[in-house]
Amino acid sequence: MNYYNTHSVSPLIIAHNKDQTREINGDEFNQQIQKVVKILQGFSGKGIAYKLDNTPAWLVIDAATAVSNKVAVPIAHFFSEQQTQYVLVQCGANLFISDTLNHLLEEPVASITVFELYTLYIYEIVVAKPNSYFPETQKVTFTSGSTGQPKGVCLSAKSQMQVAQSLCDKINIKKPVHLCLLPLAVLLENIAGVYAPLKSGGTVHLIPLNELGFVGTALKQPAQLIAAIDKVKPNTLILVPELLACLVTFAEQGWQPPSSLQFIAVGGALVSEMLIVKARSLNLPVYQGYGLSEAASVVSLNTPTNDNRQSAGSVLPHIQTKIENGQLFIKGDLFLGYLNHQPHNKKQWYGTGDLVEQHQNTLFIKGRLKNLIITSMGRNISAEWPESLLLSQSGILQAVVFGEGRPFLSAIIYADTKLSNPVLAQYINAINKQLPDYARIQKWHRLAAPLSVQQGLLTTNNRPKRDAISKQYHDVFEQFYRLGEVINE
Structure with missing residues (x-):
């Protein structure tokens, strides 16, 4: 050649x-x-x-x-x-x-x-x-x-x-x-x-x-x-x-x-x-x-x-x-x-x-066609990959990851009320160590109440409706990428 x-x-x-x-x-x-x-x-x-x-x-x-x-x-x-x-x-x-x-x-x-x-x-x-x-x-x-x-x-x-x-x-x-x-x-x-x-x-x-x-x-x-x-x-x-x-x-x-x-x-x-x-x-x-x-x-x-x-x-x-x-x-x-x-x-x-x-x-x-996140750095990440790791932690009950066209991944998380924010942060940090840097959760938003079918945010078999969730929490995501702060309801 x-x-x-x-x-x-x-x-x-x-x-x-x-x-x-x-x-x-x-x-x-x-x-x-x-x-x-x-x-x-x-x-x-x-x-x-x-x-x-x-x-x-x-x-x-x-x-x-x-x-x-x-x-x-x-x-x-x-x-x-x-x-x-x-x-x-x-x-x-x-x-x-x-x-x-x-x-x-x-x-x-x-x-x-x-x-x-x-x-x-x-x-x-x-x-x-x-x-x-x-x-x-x-x-x-x-x-x-x-x-x-x-x-x-x-x-x-x-x-x-x-x-x-x-x-x-x-x-x-x-x-x-x-x-x-x-x-x-x-x-x-x-x-x-x-x-x-x-x-x-x-x-x-x-x-x-x-x-x-x-x-x-x-x-x-x-x-x-x-x-x-x-x-x-x-x-x-x-x-x-x-x-x-x-x-x-x-x-x-x-x-x-x-x-x-x-x-x-x-x-x-x-x-x-x-x-x-x-x-x-x-x-x-x-x-x-x-x-x-x-x-x-x-x-x-x-x-x-x-x-x-x-x-x-x-x-x-x-x-x-x-x-x-x-x-x-x-x-x-x-x-x-x-x-x-x-x-x-x-x-x-x-x-x-x-x-x-x-x-x-x-x-x-x-x-x-597929549910694939492509970040603004051109990295391809299946949302289910970091989500599955988050959900593997005791106390994390719902996790939906986003980041399409963005410089890093963020997540919407609902956790057991007994789980304090510092402990939740420790869990996320531990999970991030298992992931390459482009697939890590850099910002997250903790929900006060779980996502539900009634809200139109889950399917009947409890799968997240990503577009609906993205729209529901549009302001949260905009604040993530503008200010880079962790938010709790």
């Missing part, structure tokens, strides 16, 4: 680390790839899992797995240790590569230093039963796991490159300068933020995530993100809605986005037209897109030459679409299948689970 355009003598990658900046051209990059390839070929087995920060080392491992004819299994940095262990078991990886020592594994069998800067630890994993990957599998990307168990989506090199090429053609910026703000293990940044810019002869800037102001999935120091954009002066960025809202807030407070910006793609969750209009008025050239891992990240995208602010853009040329009962179905060079499941037949339509309207090849996203 020559997605790195490694014959280029101009910088492919510019790495920023604290006060250091290092330019890496194609020859240097190839040398490091070959060094890693020699090590990978010394181990038997097919799967190579890696959990690394946003550094050139990530790109080296990514490329080396392809050159070695191995299966790449990138793991997002925000996955909890439990989720990481689950991925390692499910993917049957023989090697795990990390830029930090892992106390849950045996001692590393080897280490390697990439570009004389990044030390990588290589762990060999004893696999009880070798995994049988689908033919042509080059990468297994794991979703954030709506129920706590991430799902492996198997992709070929061809499907990834097809999306990257379609994006190059559609965006049509020659030699773009791109700054990666999302984790490289997120498929959208991997393909649209690395492969596509480099296929267009561009340069990719990498900054460690903590230096961008991130702690886990949360942006704790947004000023660092703004400073990075000012320093790099990129042409292109990829954002989730929460990061877009951050940039808009800074711009409203007087920040001047660099004039170099030509194209900011925003995806991962639905973005309101109002936010897009406001962003553009503040010199942020934002364009909404839509995609899913099963389609190798991007399905549709708005561009300056083909733009509808109310939509998620026009469908990429290599994908076919149809709508049945409001649900979007797609067909084309999609995923090979889910890991450890039956293969996906490319001749068959794939149901996305999204409710969509389509007009003249342009998609208008209306919502989800």
Whole structure:
């Protein structure tokens, strides 16, 4: 896969680390790839899992797995240790590569230093039963796991490159300068933020995530993100809605986005037209897109030459679409299948689970078929996951979790009157420790009386009517996200 355009003598990658900046051209990059390839070929087995920060080392491992004819299994940095262990078991990886020592594994069998800067630890994993990957599998990307168990989506090199090429053609910026703000293990940044810019002869800037102001999935120091954009002066960025809202807030407070910006793609969750209009008025050239891992990240995208602010853009040329009962179905060079499941037949339509309207090849996203929360950071969470943990605590009698399009999850809770607020808070804190940070309950509202069928807030079999509850407690939720306070009736 020559997605790195490694014959280029101009910088492919510019790495920023604290006060250091290092330019890496194609020859240097190839040398490091070959060094890693020699090590990978010394181990038997097919799967190579890696959990690394946003550094050139990530790109080296990514490329080396392809050159070695191995299966790449990138793991997002925000996955909890439990989720990481689950991925390692499910993917049957023989090697795990990390830029930090892992106390849950045996001692590393080897280490390697990439570009004389990044030390990588290589762990060999004893696999009880070798995994049988689908033919042509080059990468297994794991979703954030709506129920706590991430799902492996198997992709070929061809499907990834097809999306990257379609994006190059559609965006049509020659030699773009791109700054990666999302984790490289997120498929959208991997393909649209690395492969596509480099296929267009561009340069990719990498900054460690903590230096961008991130702690886990949360942006704790947004000023660092703004400073990075000012320093790099990129042409292109990829954002989730929460990061877009951050940039808009800074711009409203007087920040001047660099004039170099030509194209900011925003995806991962639905973005309101109002936010897009406001962003553009503040010199942020934002364009909404839509995609899913099963389609190798991007399905549709708005561009300056083909733009509808109310939509998620026009469908990429290599994908076919149809709508049945409001649900979007797609067909084309999609995923090979889910890991450890039956293969996906490319001749068959794939149901996305999204409710969509389509007009003249342009998609208008209306919502989800399933009861899935998609936060403004683009994380997918089944509400029943944290709810079930809450309800497992003695004294918590009802719990309904919300957070669609919001930066974090909140909950409506009814508990036994004998349970004091401090003890309830302890219960919630204990539950949060079992969850990755994106699935934690950060704010909660305690009810004085239980939700009931008579109020129209429960079905006859006592399932929560989420829309009705959301409307009933609209003011409470607005106060949560405006003030961030815990409220009790």
